[in-house]
Structures are given as structure tokens and as C-alpha cells.
Amino acid sequence: MFDQFCDSAYLKKSQYKNADNLNARIALHQRFSTNKADWQDWVFKKADIQTGQEVLEIGSGPGSFWKPNLHQIPENLTSVLTDISIGMVKNAKTLLETYPGFHFSNVDSMRLPFKQDSFDRVIANHMLYHVPDIATVLRETTRVIKPNGIMVAATNGENHMLETYTLLSHLLPEFFSKPRVLRRFNLDNGESLLRKKFNSVELHLYEDSLKVTEAQPLLDYLDSLWGAYFDESIRTTLRNLIEHEIAAKGFFFIQKSTGVFIAKNPK
Ligand SMILES: C[S@@+](CC[C@H](N)C(=O)[O-])C[C@H]1O[C@@H](n2cnc3c(N)ncnc32)[C@H](O)[C@@H]1O
Numbered sequence: 001m002f003d004q005f006c007d008s009a010y011l012k013k014s015q016y017k018n019a020d021n022l023n024a025r026i027a028l029h030q031r032f033s034t035n036k037a038d039w040q041d042w043v044f045k046k047a048d049i050q051t052g053q054e055v056l057e058i059g060s061g062p063g064s065f066w067k068p069n070l071h072q073i074p075e076n077l078t079s080v081l082t083d084i085s086i087g088m089v090k091n092a093k094t095l096l097e098t099y100p101g102f103h104f105s106n107v108d109s110m111r112l113p114f115k116q117d118s119f120d121r122v123i124a125n126h127m128l129y130h131v132p133d134i135a136t137v138l139r140e141t142t143r144v145i146k147p148n149g150i151m152v153a154a155t156n157g158e159n160h161m162l163e164t165y166t167l168l169s170h171l172l173p174e175f176f177s178k179p180r181v182l183r184r185f186n187l188d189n190g191e192s193l194l195r196k197k198f199n200s201v202e203l204h205l206y207e208d209s210l211k212v213t214e215a216q217p218l219l220d221y222l223d224s225l226w227g228a229y230f231d232e233s234i235r236t237t238l239r240n241l242i243e244h245e246i247a248a249k250g251f252f253f254i255q256k257s258t259g260v261f262i263a264k265n266p267k
Contacts, residue, residue, distance in 0.1 A: 050120070057081050060088070
């Protein structure tokens with residue numbers, strides 16, 4: 001049994017009931033990443049979105065993919081942002097509804113309410129490991145994507161943020177004995193899963209790491225994922241460990257492993 005991060009009820013009612021948890025994690029990456037190229041801009045360019053196309057995003061969260069890329073959206077684009085969480089859909093709408101071409105819908109990617117061959121691009125960034133059945137979502141994706149369409153699926157490698165797991169595994173051993181959802185769709189197994197539904201799959205890696213120089217943003221990150229399991233003694237221990245490392249080395253180092261699959265020629 002995997003951890004709670006592939007339980008759709010938990011995801012939509014708790015972890016992703018709104019953008020707060022995700023934004024705490026994005027803030028850590030934005031402030032302390034060693035790669036200063038913008039991640040969303042990098043993915044946008046890989047997606048090769050063209051004038052007049054129709055784009056579906058599944059698990060779009062609060063619209064994080066679009067906001068930093070508004071300046072480079074091609075003309076006459078139709079972008080349909082969907083998420084299983086009503087709160088996330090509301091957040092995306094608040095952020096983007098004044099811009100032309102955006103539509104928002106509360107949709108579970110296991111059942112896409114769209115006709116066959118509707119979209120030129122389907123974006124699934126850091127979400128496929130959350131869905132109850134990845135094969136069903138990929139079958140739905142290849143149904144709604146046009147024959148010359150492209151699926152863009154970002155995910156992480158098994159060692160992404162490893163140092164945070166090392167920190168916590170001593171403090172919450174029972175919780176961390178369960179396999180992480182990342183094992184379900186990651187940089188190592190993503191290609192073979194996508195190849196079941198696409199004839200061509202390329203992986204592009206985004207080299208990066210974190211050098212965190214303040215304890216609080218890292219504590220906020222950890223809280224956003226596992227805060228429900230923390231008591232005051234765990235919080236104090238975490239703060240002490242992080243502050244000690246920053247005092248000794250100047251920063252708390254965290255490795256990252258992330259990238260994007262570009263899948264073409266749906267079967
Ligand atoms: C890690 S967040 C990523 C959000 C956004 N794609 C990004 O890259 O910032 C995962 C998102 O997937 C959504 N999600 C999880 N399971 C889903 C499902 N079965 N169908 C649609 N969305 C889902 C969550 O509500 C959450 O907004």
C-alpha cells in the first residue's frame with residue numbers, strides 16, 4: 001500500500017483543498033533553487049504550443065504552469081485547465097480568468113468529459129503519480145488527444161528531495177516505511193508506462209538542486225506534506241537539525257531530480 005498521496009479523497013479534501021500546501025513547496029523552489037532558469041518556462045518551451053491550438057491540462061492546480069508564461073502564449077489559444085480539487089479550480093480561475101482563451105473545470109482525470117480527438121496538447125505536470133489508475137488516465141488522454149497531438153508529463157526521480165526524507169525517516173519511521181507514490185510514475189519508469197499508449201517518448205532532464213539558507217521556508221515545505229503528523233517535539237527537532245546544518249555549512253543542501261516526458265504519436 002502506497003502512502004496517502006494517491007488517495008483521491010485525501011488529495012481533494014485535504015492536501016490540495018486549495019493551493020496553500022503546493023504554494024509553500026513552490027516558494028521553497030523559487031527562492032533556493034541553484035538552477036535560475038524558470039522551471040515553468042523550460043517546460044512551456046518543451047511543450048511547443050502553437051497558435052490556435054487547443055490545450056488540456058489535467059491536475060492543473062492553481063494554474064502554476066500558465067501564470068509565468070502569459071507573455072509567451074501564442075494567439076488564439078484555447079486552454080482548458082482541469083483539476084479534481086474544486087479549491088484548486090477556483091484558485092486557477094481567480095488567477096487567470098481575465099486572460100482570453102482560458103476555461104476551468106472540476107474534472108477527475110480518470111474520466112475526461114471531452115470528445116475523441118479534441119486537443120493538440122495534454123499537459124500532466126507532477127500529477128500522474130497521484131491518480132488511482134495511471135493506465136486509465138493514459139487511455140483517456142490518448143482518446144481525447146488528436147493523432148498529431150503531444151502529451152507533456154513532468155515528474156520526479158526517486159531521489160528527488162532525498163535529504164528531506166532522510167531528515168524525517170528517523171522522526172516518523174512508521175510513516176516512511178510505506179513506499180512513496182513517486183514510485184508509481186517517475187523518471188525511471190515513466191517512459192515504459194507512456195510507451196504503452198504512445199509510439200514516441202522522449203525524456204528531458206532539468207538539472208537542479210536546493211541550497212536552503214533559512215530554516216522557516218524548509219519547515220513550511222515539510223509542514224505542507226507531513227504537518228498532520230508533527231507534534232511540537234518533532235517541529236523543534238526539525239528546526240534544530242536544519243539550523244545546525246545551515247550554521248555549519250552555510251546552507252542545507254537538497255538534491256533534486258526532475259524532468260519532463262514528451263510523448264507523441266498516440267496509439
Ligand atoms: C503536485 S500538484 C501539481 C499541480 C500543477 N500541475 C503544477 O505542476 O504545479 C498535483 C495536482 O493534481 C491534482 N490531482 C490529483 N489527482 C487528480 C485526479 N485524479 N484528477 C485530476 N487532478 C488530480 C491535485 O488536486 C493537484 O492540484
